[in-house]
Amino acid sequence: MRTETLKDVDDALEQQTSATVHHTTKTMPRWLSRLDFALGLIVSVPAAVLVLAEIVLLFSGVIARYVLHHPLIWSDELAAILFLWLAMTGAATALHRGSHMRMTALVNRMGEHWDPFWDTISLVASMLFLGLILVPSIAYIRQQWDILTPTMEINDGLRVAAIIFGVVSMLLICVVKLLAIGAKTAITGIAVSLVTVFALEHAGPVLQSLGNLNLVIFFVGVVGFTVLSGMPIAFSFGLSVFAYLSLSTSMPLEIVVSRMDEGMSQILLLAVPMFIFLGLLIEMTGMARAMINFLASLLGHVRGGLSYVLVGAMYLISGISGSKAADMAAVAPILFPEMKKRGENPGELVALLSATGAQTETVPPSIVLITIGSVTGVSISALFTGGLLPGLVLAFMLCLLVWWRARKFEPTSSTGAAWSLVGKAFVISIPALALPVVIRMAVVEGVATATEVSTVGIAYAVVAGLLVYRCFSWKRIGPMLVETAALSGAILVIIGTATAMAWALTQxxxxxxxxxxxxxxxxxxxxxxxxxxxxxxxxxxxxxxxxxxxxxxxxxxxxxxxxxxxxxxxxxxxxxxxxxxxxxxxxxxxxxxxxxxxxxxxxxxxxxxxxxxxxxxxxxxxxxxxxxxxxxxxxx
Structure with a gap:
């Protein structure tokens, strides 16, 4: 198996980051390229700083409470304020880097000559959503302006201002991207979008008479079309909610902004960026390589061996963070690079990761189990007990399918590794394998909350990388912070717009x-x-x-x-x-x-x-x- 030096990995990451950040500048005029680069710095630098600030703040809270016995009563409040800024600057960074989630399977089948047209439709629709949310966001800030946080007495409008900053930044990024497209294609896409908006606007009286049939029109029809046309998923959800409320109801649109704020500002979700960064750190410090080498020595000769490891790993760590996105972020960066080297199809990897996310929903301590117990009166301890075996049943079903699909492929090695090599790989991997134990024990023993525990893992990984594996590159920290912010923003803004959609269905x-x-x-x-x-x-x-x-x-x-x-x-x-x-x-x-x-x-x-x-x-x-x-x- 081919090995890579740390320098090779560093260079590859930097090249990938550079290519991703500047992918929109290759076909731009010089002045537009400079503007695009400046916008990238304006959103990505604050996003990276906010990720670092959250890590330091949460870990300081753990040290102050557990070691010094003087808890920082203001730390959670400040973390919540910074979190919305992280989500919005991260979302803008993701848009600049082109890393928002999109479904382009249908568009790609139409041929490359249609790509500029659909890119234009996607950009104009995204700008429409951002434009629609801008005015209600201003109104929402006015509502929150007189509210002070209970401990630090900071004006809540300063927190909510993150939404305005993110929306304006994303609007400007969309404008730059639109200017980079050919004039003829851009005009055609804009014209088609405007005609669609005009038709829907004049259909308002008819739509208001349809009642709940509008749920099908907007949350199935509009969402389905915009998603399949390649529009970012988050913007698709948000646009459908705005269209539904503005065309078929008389509800104030700032409610959408407040629901998005509620969805993105759940402090439990702060575990998402923390675990994403932890996953990148585990890979950079060599801990991931140590774990994979040991697991490969055990299962490398088994067809689909690392797929079984993925199913088991998700079951074991599920519930530590309270967030499925955070659980996946803790596993995927560790296993996927090696699985790809072994010839695994990337589509199979993300499909199995998604399936394991669904499989482990009942594994305690699950926030969903706690919620269902709280709202229905079912014993939470009974739910915790009852949730273990169903997760194992689904794990067995997934493993059966992994075995069936892997039976046609030859493993990397036809024979198992010698036990001496397995033992050596195990000894090397002990500090890395101890990480999940450290994280879970920190939660069980009350050292850290589910939100804070990832920072304990980060501190552990830094020490292990510097002192044990001696594989630590300071120059990679910056790109990793930007990557964390972009991925987190892409995920959190989807959760925000999905929360707004859920509220609309409820009402x-x-x-x-x-x-x-x-x-x-x-x-x-x-x-x-x-x-x-x-x-x-x-x-x-x-x-x-x-x-x-x-x-x-x-x-x-x-x-x-x-x-x-x-x-x-x-x-x-x-x-x-x-x-x-x-x-x-x-x-x-x-x-x-x-x-x-x-x-x-x-x-x-x-x-x-x-x-x-x-x-x-x-x-x-x-x-x-x-x-x-x-x-x-x-x-x-």
């Missing part, structure tokens, strides 16, 4: 109508369970786990009890069904999060993910049919 009365329909289904427990599975798969792709649970849990769990379904079993089926929807393209937000974390195009995973989702669906059906899987270990 439409759709949830109560659906619960009423479920209550009057014929066929008893069997029909109710079957319909629940399909319903929550669909809801999971639109609402994500927690909003759907909060919305439908209190309504549907009493019905499940009434028809004789054990509440813990129903919880497992509901959570896993939502996970299946959450990680299923084209609407599942989790799938695009997996693509962002692994830096693999969404197009590549569409075909292979269908098999993994089918395996998960069969596993969910087994869990629904066999109550013991969820309830067998509960105390009677």
């Amino acid at each position: 439409s009365g759709f949830s109560h109508g659906l619960a009423n329909f479920m209550q009057h289904l014929p066929g008893g427990a069997f029909t109710f369970m079957v319909v629940s599975i399909f319903m929550f798969i669909i809801l999971g792709s639109v609402l994500e786990g927690i909003p759907a649970i909060v919305l439908f849990g209190p309504l549907l769990f009493p019905i499940a009890r009434a028809v004789g379904i054990h509440e813990v079993q129903y919880a497992m089926v509901v959570i896993l069904s939502m996970g299946l929807g959450l990680f299923s393209p084209p609407f599942g937000v989790g799938y695009y999060g997996a693509c962002a974390v692994s830096k693999i195009s969404p197009n590549l995973g569409i075909r292979p993910i269908m098999g993994y989702m089918t395996a998960l669906f069969i596993g969910i059906a087994v869990i629904a049919a066999v109550p013991w899987i969820s309830t067998g270990f509960l105390k009677s």
